[in-house]
Amino acid sequence: MIELNHISKDFGAGRRQVHAVRDVSLSIEKGEIFGIIGFSGAGKSTLVRCVNLLERPTAGTVTVDGRELTALSAKELRQARRKIGMIFQHFNLMPSRTVFGNVAYPLRGSGLSKAEIREKVQKLLDLVEIGDKADAYPRQLSGGQKQRVAIARALANDPSVLLCDEATSALDPQTTKAILSLIKHLNETLGITVVVITHEMAVVKEICGRVAVMEQGRVVEQGEAFSIFAKPKEPVTRSFIRTTSNLQKIEELIAQDSPIVRLKPGELIVRLNYVERSPSEPVISEASLRYGVVLNIIFADIEIVQGAPIGGTVAIIGGEREKVTAAVKYLIEKNVGVEVLKDARDAD
Amino acid sequence: MRETLINWMPHVMEQLPDLWEALADTLLMVLWSGAVSFLLGLFLGVLLTVTKPGAILENKPLYQTVDKAVSLFRSIPFIILLTWVMPLSRALMGTTLYVRGAIVPLVFGSVPFFSRQVESALAELDHGLVEAALSMGSSPWEIIFRVYLRESVAAIARGTTITLVSLLNLTAMAGVVGAGGLGDFAVRYGHDRNWADITNVTVVLLVLIVCIIEFIGGRVVKKTTH
Known part of the structure; x- marks a missing residue:
């Protein structure tokens, strides 16, 4: 045209x-x-x-x-x-x-x-x-x-x-x-x-x-x-x-050292981005169940663009060191974009 | 009543027929030269607006020529212009005297002024309107009449009011070189013979004329502003 x-x-x-x-x-x-x-x-x-x-x-x-x-x-x-x-x-x-x-x-x-x-x-x-x-x-x-x-x-x-x-x-x-x-x-x-x-x-x-x-x-x-x-x-x-996207706010919170993002030893903050067109699999539940880690979602921002969900969540992952690492690996395998924003695994 | 008036302004009452004639002359001069100046000034103001660099009929040589000519005539003091255009006035009107002889210099005196008034009135127009009209497929003529002029009626009315008042001013000066009118009347009787009442009455009349012009102008502006 x-x-x-x-x-x-x-x-x-x-x-x-x-x-x-x-x-x-x-x-x-x-x-x-x-x-x-x-x-x-x-x-x-x-x-x-x-x-x-x-x-x-x-x-x-x-x-x-x-x-x-x-x-x-x-x-x-x-x-x-x-x-x-x-x-x-x-x-x-x-x-x-x-x-x-x-x-x-x-x-x-x-x-x-x-x-x-x-x-x-x-x-x-x-x-x-x-x-x-x-x-x-x-x-x-x-x-x-x-x-x-x-x-x-x-x-x-x-x-x-x-x-x-x-x-x-x-x-x-x-x-x-x-x-x-x-x-x-x-x-x-x-x-x-x-x-x-x-x-x-x-x-x-x-x-x-x-x-x-x-x-x-x-x-x-x-x-x-x-x-x-x-x-x-x-x-x-x-x-x-x-x-x-709201997902950027986490960086401000970390910079301000807000109580929400204070980590206990062994925990880390990740930003998970869904880049596939159909994240219909419950990847977060799956990671939590399979590896016995605790995923605490701080916030999420998911929108519908052209009929498909897009966006992500920010979460604190806690648990045993190897299990946390394995859970992160699993998420990456599932095509979820994982960014580690704050890491307290080596804090102690 | 008449007695009181004669007491108040003896010379005015004596020269009453002359006063009426002077008033009529002034009004004639304003109307004639005003009408001609309005048309010419509108034309030149539009011409300046649409031939400006970046405008719809951009034409640099034409714009520069008209712009410089307007500035030139704007900068000549009217009293000099009066004598300077006398030959042209004689050629066009057959005389340099009376109301007839005053029209040409008055037009030369007010057209450049009014052209600038129109130009600035049209410059107030939001350029977005011209852009919108272009996007709808309007031709330059349509844009001049349906956008520039139509949307600037109030601003042009304001400019016209200002120009008419200044034109009234010019007619008083034209009177000095033989055009007659209120200015001439006031100078001949009020000043030359030191009859203050004549000057005072002339001033009152001029103030009244200005008030009427401004009243009408104000009404037009109000009617056309939404």
Whole structure:
């Protein structure tokens, strides 16, 4: 559906030149929700603007729905853009127009009569569940409602692609969830291809099928959201995952020497990461029973990504020295990632 | 009633027909040059906004030329501009006298000012709106009319109010070189003959006109802000 072929985008010239995007090639399939994640300044917003040529790439070609946008005339490009909806972090609604006026904006010149436009706008507003707000002005709406209006506006010309540029970054977590589930719903019911730009791993976790991780203008890693979460290869990906997981708190607790993590001689603290797609085996119980060790789970953080559980637990293992070692070995054999965070086996 | 007025402002009552004529001249000058300046200034302000580097119709030579011309005319004191554009005024209007003769210099005096007002009004517009319009496939014309102008009505109304008040100021100066109007009236009678009541009444009238302009401007701003 979207083919980005060796896209580069530079700003400025000479010594002050900035390479915002460097030689990025991506292929996004019809009907998928594709995430592009990166820290601020990684070039993801510039990259998504290259999809509808709000930024014209310095090099490379963009093909959407079989048309090479980079080869179109200005007029043809405007036509093509009608089929690529876009929503923004700050909604970008027109303050002097009502909700109705905003959603009707892109329908001028579409060949629909006034009555048809009225009907279409109402249908769109119902679709995003704010059918009763047609006469309100943007100022009177909450952030979530504004983004719903923006989504309705982006869908007005029945696009095949929806670009979301940090669309939930200005919203609170609860509203973010609601907007994401709306986008997912639209993806499922309309079959619209969605590209999500975000710096929040939680967004990727919630709705993305595939993800590309960007750093300094390059795509450093891409793949299924699950495998990115389970086996991140690049340091930047790992640091992203860390931001969403509670399992990192243990390091703070150890650093603070919290009573929870004070060990008796012979004990050790481990972080167990489930990296397989189906940890259906009760590995912890099994280890405890088989080797006669005590596993005290301090906390666990397991989430469902793409329908499979992912995450891990932090536990204190205690018992006889050989048995503890054997239990750890067993866990490693079972493909559980084991990190020893604090070791009191040699304390005495 | 009339007796009291004659007691209060004897010279004004004596020159009443002249006063009305001066008032009419001032209003005519403001209306005519205001209307022409509004259209020209709006055009130039939009031109500056959309041809700026990075804007939707980026055109560096055109932008630079208009920008420099506006700055040039902004920096010439009006009293000098008045005499400087006299030949042009004679060519266009056939005279440099009366209200007719004042229109050209007044337009030259207020268009650059109003262009900047429009430019800064449009600069207040969130660039995200332009980006959103582009993403929806709007053409540059559509963006000018449906986004820039439509979404900046209140800001442009504020700029228009300021410009009209300053234009009123300019008409008083134009009066000195033969255009008539309240400024000329106040100088001829109030200053030259030292009839203070004439100056005072003129000032009151000017203050009233400014109040009316600002009242109307304020209403427009209020009506168009949501």
